[in-house]
Amino acid sequence: MSDSLLALQVDALLENEHDLVANLANSAALLYQELPDINWAGYYLYDKTNQQLNLGPFQGKVACMHIELGSGVCGSAFASQKIQRVANVHEFPGHIACDSASNSEIVLPLTKNSQQIGVLDIDSPLLDRFSPEDEDNLTEFRNRLLEHL
Secondary structure, X not given: OOOOHHHHHHHHHOOOOOOHHHHHHHHHHHHHHHOOXXXXXXXXXXXXXXXXXXXXXEXXXXXXXXXXXXXXXXXXXXXXXXXXXXXXXXXXXXXXXXXXOOOEEEEEEEXXXXXXXXXXXXXXXXXXXXXXHHHHHHHHHHHXXXXXX
């Protein structure tokens, strides 16, 4: 499998930088700039003390600030540690509508060295926006990002 363009871009963007907030902020901006037909790209970070996901760096409209583990697409992805690619979020049980314009979503868990960090969340106003190829490319992007955290 060849390197996806997004993976190469995040690798170059974050080279020699290991600050969590800086890397998440710039990688969210990269996704928001490079992916067509999305309206939100960013991160929810795991808060061990409160056992929830808290809003992290993102690009897009204002967002939900706290998500319970197992709730909505983000909480489900984190709790299951499985990628959630949802063609129609309005059909997802327990979907949390932070932005009513969002119709599809992909969420990738962020785990490094068995430590759960949070999730990468990307929303689109289009139904069924995210393909299996998008999932593969974003998985590679996420894996490269984790190398810099």
